[in-house]
Amino acid sequence: FLVNCLNTVYELTEAGHPDLSMQMTRDLTKHLRYLLSCGTTVSFKEEAALTANYVELSSIRYPGSIRLTTDYDAAGNSIRVIPLLLLSFVENIIKHEIEIGKVTDICISSKVNADHTFYIDIYDTGLGYSDEMLGKLQNMERYTQENDEHIGIGNVYSRARLILGEQCTFRFTNRKDAGAEVEITIPVP
Numbered sequence: 001f002l003v004n005c006l007n008t009v010y011e012l013t014e015a016g017h018p019d020l021s022m023q024m025t026r027d028l029t030k031h032l033r034y035l036l037s038c039g040t041t042v043s044f045k046e047e048a049a050l051t052a053n054y055v056e057l058s059s060i061r062y063p064g065s066i067r068l069t070t071d072y073d074a075a076g077n078s079i080r081v082i083p084l085l086l087l088s089f090v091e092n093i094i095k096h097e098i099e100i101g102k103v104t105d106i107c108i109s110s111k112v113n114a115d116h117t118f119y120i121d122i123y124d125t126g127l128g129y130s131d132e133m134l135g136k137l138q139n140m141e142r143y144t145q146e147n148d149e150h151i152g153i154g155n156v157y158s159r160a161r162l163i164l165g166e167q168c169t170f171r172f173t174n175r176k177d178a179g180a181e182v183e184i185t186i187p188v189p
Contacts, residue, residue: 002032008061020060027057038083040163044110044118045077051086055106058094065098071109079118079188082163088156089122089182097126097179104179116188117167123181128174137172160186 005028012021030053038046048070055068090106097104105125112118129137136143137153144154160168167187175181 002028004061005057012060024057024060027053027060031057040082041080042083043077044072044079044081047081047083047086048072048108048110050084051090051108054087054090055094058098062094062098062100065100065103066094067103067105069105069107071107073111075112076110076118079112079186080164081118081186082156082159085156085160085184086120086122088152092152093122093124093126093180097124112188118186118188120184120186121181122184123175124179126179128178128180129172134172134174137170140170160184 005024009021009024009028012018012024031050052068052070055066059066086108090108093104093106107121107123109121110119128134140154140157144158157170160170164186167185169185171183171185173181173183
């Protein structure tokens, strides 16, 4: 990611787009500062801001191909989550679903439930998970034990369960005609 962003900054500068180059440098600085300074947990509001910043960076790399829609429950802004909780899933969407010339929607919503849980829903309008990948993701205990090249989701799952507790759950599905979806439920003390 870092190398791709730096190459994009170079290419934008060479192509005579200093405004986009400056924007990308500024956004990349925010991204790196967050990654280097965050603790074991961050507020949901901070994680949502990092994710929006990442989408903005990616939109410079893939102009006109990414549309982010959010619907966040303000009551959840201060709830503690692990760093990169949202970003890891959004990064996977961008890596596997984005095509130049085709708009992919990334939708993220959150709400605080009456049963003292915090619910996060992330989905896209891409092709969705392959049957093989969906099968792996729906068996996360086994997935995290496998030595697989896709360590990001397994890492997020393991850190979330360790830091936020065993009641932190992840549900992976494909939406009908709308791409991949992950639903995350976090217990709220």
